[in-house]
Amino acid sequence: MSSFSVAAGAVAPLMFFMVLGFCVSQKAHFDGTAIANFNKLVFKVFLPANMFSAVYFSDISKVLDPRLISYGAGGILAVYLLTYFFVVRLVRDDRKRGAIIQIVYRSNFVILGVPLVENIYGPEAVNMPLMLVTIIPPLYNVLAVFTLEKFRGGRMDWRHVLRGVLTNPMILGALIGGLVKLLPFPLPDFLAKALKEMAVGTTPLSLIVLGASFNFESAVGEIRTLLVCILSRLVLAPAVFLAGAVLCGFRGLELATLMCVTITPCAVASYTMAQQMDSDGELTGNCVVFTSALSCVTMFLWIFCVKALGLI
Template sequence: MALLTVFNEISILFLLILAGFIARKMNLLGDEINKGISVLVLQFTLPALIIKSMQFSFTREVMLGSIHMILVSIIVHGLAIAIAIITPRILKVEGDRKRIFQFTLVFSNVGYMGYPVLDAIYGEIGVFYGALFNIPFNFLLWTVGVIIMTQGRSGVTEAKFNYKRLAFNPGIISVFIGFSLFLFSIELPYVIFRTLDLLGNTTTPLSMLVIGAMLAEISLREIFIEEKLLSISIIRLAVIPLVTFALLKFFGASGLLIGIPVVISGMPAAANTAVFATMFDVEPHLASKAVFNTTLLSMISIPLLTMLL
């Protein structure tokens, strides 16, 4: 049943991408609309998703486990960053292609695919700890993610992102709000929660529509012959989760503390790869290829990974 659920969730993402593909072919989604949707997702619907996802009951019994999960998340993301720094040097990739590949390796599809998979394997407790694991992800997305996309690109940093206002961007603010509500067990009124829920739930379809629209401008043959993309996909889907498993085993982790990090680190490239690439004008088509390719291959890798666990 768990494997069927995993397959179904991945299939849904592909159908959403297909919808965006068709919409672009029908001239319903153009470049300007795509860019507008990308900004809308990053600055509006994604923050709503973050705050809503942190609406869990807090008890003393889970305090220690919560701290451990956040620490493990920092270690795992640190590992992914180290691999992302080393890999382009080994593959001899430079420029904007290097930035896309690094972003692909650091950021996995936690929010859009991670939660459903964790729910299928571990139930509600898996989703709970998955949300905690996702806290460093959101900080890194708006710091390391922006640095990857902008570093060394003339004029991009000033035009697209103001580092002095980093702490006040929607992503970081939503993490603080969501975690504060979680920490003090503050339950949002139904009207507010439902509003955030509806807004947050648009994040996945909007992101997939953008990816599909971008893919409509690319020959599908190019996706599978893209130089070194297959190597990056294998590292994203197999090498990183297996190294994560070995590392956590070495430190004595077990149960959810090893299962959740391994599952999440084995997710395909985050849809934000294409969203950020569009926002910062860094090879958006290559970013879409990376999301599409890793998501396609994950239909094989994720079921195998869940069987291993």
């Protein structure tokens, strides 16, 4: 029950913000234009500020385990490539191709994974997942931008794709954060504080906007695709990722850290990126909602099984 409590406690705040957004939308009668404008604000202002903060305020000295980092990045790439291979062959709609690929490989590791490791091993263990935070989110974003650009309107112009990746607001936020970090002087205190506060507010705002845009009819209308995406994100992707980690000899805290990279639900930022980059935002948003709701059960089952096998 303790594992279930940890998972439920981690997911409950996400559900609260999504329900709040849905209720506010119903009360204020937000139309599609208003929700699109809120999404644009998140995508062009808050997400870049979040990426800037993640890079600028990160402690590079914590990146001390090349083996763990290599597997974390390599495992995500393996899941991404497998998903890409099957989706391109089984799905015809380009808008859905980009959305599904992002849904399957991209987890909510930063928001849920780090607290899960802390609850399993205690506060002294958080340095290991925090080490991966400097690597995993940037990799997620680069892959997401590349994928969504590639399937944007069916274009295959690689120069256009590369230009789209390099000019994406999230990638620019990370690049600017890295360049500013190299300066011989720090940011002014007021600006550093403002950026930190924007970064903290990014996830709640993204969830509220997602809740406001939730459409039950669209979820029912594509229930088969939705179920496949949920199963892939919460069961199949973790199974592939964790099987490789166990075979590579990871155990204990290292395995728990890798587990929490992959068993968490679909990343909140996936919805905003899909919606703003001409992908299937409705499918992505529905997957964020339902994987978040179901993940308190699936995360408990993954933790229970791995513990029962004596691997953590």
